[in-house]
Amino acid sequence: MTCITCNIPILCLIHTLANTTGSGSGTRRWVCKYCGKTFCTTTTWLIRHVSGLGGMGIGACSEVPPNIAEGVQKEHNIAQANIAARRRELATSSLEMLEEIEMEPSRTSGKRGVSQRDESESETIPDLSPTSQRSRQASLHTSFIDVGLQKQRQKAAKVEIERCILECNLSFNVVRTDAWKRMVKAIAQVGQCDDWYGVDYTRLRGLMLIEEKERIEVLMQPIKLGLQTYGCSILSDGWSDIRRRHIINIMVSSCIGIYFLRAVDCSSVGTRITGEFIFEHIKSAIEEVGRENVVQVITDNASNCKRMGELIESEYPSIVWTPCTTHCIDLLFEDIGKLPWVEPIISDAKQIITFIRKNHHALSIFRSNSEKELVRISDTRFGYIFYVLTRLYESMHSLRLTIIDTRWNAMPMAQSERAKYVQCKVLDMDFWAEIQNLIPVLKCIHIALRVVDMEGSTLGLVYHLYRHMQQGIAHVSTLSSSRKSDVLSLVDSRWEFLSCPIHGFAALYIHTSRVLICGQKLVFAT
Template sequence: MSSKNARKDPAWKYCVEIDVPPSGVKKGYKYMKCNFCSKDFKGGVKRMKDHLAGTNKDAAPCLTVPAEVKEEIKQYLKAFQDSKFAAQRNFEENVESGAYYTGSSASVSNRGVRGPMDWHVHVVSEGGSQPPETMPPVSAKEHRNQVCLDIGRFFYENGNPFHAATSPSFTSMLRSVGNFGRGLKPPTMHELRTWILKEEVKTTTEMVNDIKATWKTTRVSLLSDGWLDMRNRSLINFLVNNQYGTVFLKTVDASNCVKDAEKIFELLDGVIEDIGEDIVVQVVTDNASNYKKAGEMLMKKRKKLYWTPCAAHCIDLMLEKIGELPQHKNALLKAKKVSNFIYNHNWVLNLARKILGKDLLRPAATRFATAFLTIQSLYDSKDALQQMFVSNDWKNCAWAKKDDGKNVKKIIMDERTFWPSVVYTLQTTSPLVEVLRIVDGEQTPAMGFLYGAMDACKEKIAKNLNNIEASYKEMGHQR
């Protein structure tokens, strides 16, 4: 046991450390007994100081402690708190004045090393917080690299997606920080969720109102976007679009009526009434039968607007129909079987990643286009997949001896039927998938390109099949 004379904390003068049974010891805990009331404490000398000073924080007050001892400990606690707050205030003042600036060790103040922070700070002179107007190229490059490393660390530590760096607001943020100069005190978490948030809501509201002010002049399209959330509810987003932007109106839970054309019609009609019948010239929805019927009912009631099916949904349904043709269906089923086998077995997946150097694309449950993209992914990795299934690693693994493994290997090595069906599927669907990419993108409105893109798509499919009409005639009936 350490001598209390070797301990600097004043509380040790008025207590003793005691032993406890080994079974009752908690790691890192100190067990003490007050010299005045003989009360036992565990958890550290801080509790003993609260006991002696009567703070009523983490321990009951000592009823027999002398007044002078109580005052001594109280003053010690007060001095400790004052020094703690002073250090925090000193840091904040230095930040505000520009005294702390992340940089290389070469730029540390030459007034002498004060502590470890000097290796990571840049002291700004009293003349101002702006960097020198001229900076040697090497130094400028080093400074930029350090800034980029700090930005990168922020992204990595917080799991921010890399594409956030392409956001205009990211560029605007960095420009504002650069214009402010050194010594910027960043916003606190409290500020981000209070006045900064309120100001951003105000700005966004003004932007939306500016767009809404153009609706009467330009007229608008009403967009209906149905989707399923994580609770499997059928939700419908309603949005309004014109050349100045898209405005989100509201989300409706349509779980009880999404299959009912009459109810869908009532929902759409109610939104049009809210916006103004004279303003809405087009309603865009999915091409499902219930939406199609609701669109016909809308046009019958409101003579000045048109119902338009979503182009992306139409093309996706076309791909669904094409996927039901025998040769396409056979290729899709086998491709799905290969993909699922690889992804459902960790050892096989690791072997595939080792040999292919990448992951295969898996088909999604809702987008039929992804099924054809899966086939493209398989075809691009054909040689590597065949190499995998003839490798020694595969021959020596347990899966090579099981029926599932044998069947998948047979598919991959089948040059007579499987791979020719893959080639045919790609020749007849890749041009249509390219059109889907155009109409489903968010960068450029696709309406002006759609008809030309569909004509080019049909010509490309015919060309891929050597303009032999019998090879693609059946597809023309799947629209």
């Protein structure tokens, strides 16, 4: 057994210099044979006591013979010199290993004249020299140190990333994106750089935007080339940004993908968004893409867009103006919401949701009884009537527990007319029965809305989806025949506005393709 610090044989030293008791740990209770004092220390303090050096919290022995003290000091100095030599050797081997890593490409390129057989033989013959063994031990020790340092650097990097996200008020979901993972991986591959801090502000707001635009143009080349084979649709829609500026977006859609073409700012003074105004911008987009590559133009159902469609069809006979199917189905939801027997249900549901969400006392009581939130009323959201009524019906039990809670009567607004009306409606079984009967009809429409609102070529599915939606509503058994006929009449009226010959041709193409595929399967099967 050897002391880790001084490399002196501990057992020999203990039996000759002191009497010890205790376990096999580093700290032992020992009695000096010369002065008779008792200590509880490690072997290092024993050496300092017997050698007459003292210090480090232990006194020097005054009874030890001078020859023994000199011998212990001499052995201790030799052990310390050996430790320093090993440390220098370890540092030298670490530097040599780094140099070998740096020179590895050049060495591999310089081995062209060596045969594979010589290399394999040199690899199979082990080097058993003491120098090679020491270098292997040093490299192994260095690898363990590198792993520990790597973990410490990763921990420090995580802390800095967390601080950056919190200080810059970034969304936590950004760490789930592929862009974030690519960025972190690219930064990690850079390595240690003292004078590099990432992206420069001036470059980010100037030259880098131009370079990124050029890179995106290169990525969009396959989509643009595919327009000549598959054709495309021009999509246009208006919206308002956070500064309340009215903007018209123009996009190009094909079966390969969708890309943004341009945005038109319509907020300048004196600008009137007429059909002619929209037609000029759509016309320039068609010419940019190529009139021979455009199949249809899709917009919403406003009167100015309808006028623009008439101008498009007169200017380009081969291009069809198609009303937005998603917008038409959303208008169907609004038409159903205006029926005389549906409008009171929607109005009462809005009053319940508005009162619960805007009264913080009522909202606190509701949240203590429910794990789900009530859907916020938003007229600009497609199919919001379905989402509002469905979540409200799912929260029926929680709402009942809310209004019978003892804290409800303690609210400042508990005795108001609106609170009493909400309490009465929540306890009204007829109200919930009406919602339960209406939800299956809205669900049929919502399924069609979800399909036509997703990205992809769904033109050939519009005809089939609408017919299936009509059949689903006709088979709903929760509504009376008169109410069902009211809904079906609205469905038919919207289809008269929405339907175009292009829907029938696209549906026929899909049906023909399926028949051909089925025929091929039958031929192969026979």
